[in-house]
Amino acid sequence: MKILITGGCGFVGTNIALYLNSKGHKVDSLDNLSRKGSKYNLNLLKKKKIKNINIDIDNLKKILKLPKYELIIDCCAEAAVEISRSEIDKVINTNFIGTLNILKKIKIDNSKIIFLSSSRVYPIKSSNKVIKNKIIKKKIKSSKLFGEQDNIQGPKTIYGLTKLTSEMLIEEFSYAFKLKYIINRCGVISGPLQFGKQDQGFISLWVWRHLNNSNMKYIGYGGFGNQVRDVLHIEDLCELILLQIKKFNKIHNKLFTVGGSNKSKTSLKELTKLCEKISKNKIKFQKIAKTSIYDIPYFITNNKLVSKTYDWKPKNNIFGVVNDVYMWLKKDKSKIKKYF
């Protein structure tokens, strides 16, 4: 199948592009190379003769001039929540207008879309309900799993808003123009080719700092590092996307919550222990007690629907994710250095 991956030089996009290419699909990437690390990923695509089209996703004129693709996998975003507070226009143009432009293109070509949405569509208050105090001194004990049916009303960050409105726009285009789609509402994803920052891609940042013996911070909720997330290995996501492509004609116009779930949940403190074990380095952590209004203390995904629909489950646990990130960073450390 001829496939375009937007954000194809980003962490998720490159992994999906390489994976689908290895399965015989004809893949192109669209990426303006604005993310640190995207040039490193571009070199990997070039080695497999995957072309990158270097244009801005908010440029409708250029998007409409692209050749026809049977499927567009939309992985292009400004993905950091904190940036969405300081650079509102950039985030809305990339995330929302970008998806609108892709939909206009798909409408003309009568092609399909798989959209990478985010668990940040859920309101901040839903996650806050899991904890009793804003200072989290002990391990969070909760069995709450977030799924498709959970409440989406309430402030969620401007990033989350752009993902939710993109989801809604896709549903509207599907209703009005019979366009076929799949939306994957993903929790935290990690794995090789991720160039992490404090507020986006924290797993790879954690591993990188341990590998280099440099210091870190526990930020928010008192600075104890007890915030919890589940982490989906990119390899598991790639396998799911391939299944979705294979079954697209039968299964479409669906939204799924997708995550690592209980198998790969971790608090920041537990992540530190795992990094110490794998890297054999112990680094210092500074405590920053103050919590950003955009942070959430807890998120674990309910995979029930996606598991049942595709007979798919994440294979990797948190050790598998962290270890694979470590192996990649260690192997290519000298080349990767300039991107962190």
Ligand SMILES: NC(=O)c1ccc[n+]([C@@H]2O[C@H](COP(=O)([O-])OP(=O)(O)OC[C@H]3O[C@@H](n4cnc5c(N)ncnc54)[C@H](O)[C@@H]3O)[C@@H](O)[C@H]2O)c1
């Ligand atoms: N990484 C995660 O944990 C995670 C979790 C849930 C959802 N998602 C979603 O998955 C998708 C991919 O995320 P990622 O982690 O790979 O992010 P990423 O930042 O690594 O990749 C995004 C890519 O888009 C490119 N880009 C940004 N603005 C652009 C523009 N205006 N025009 C063209 N290209 C542009 C960047 O250069 C980058 O290579 C995003 O839609 C994100 O919202 C990611």
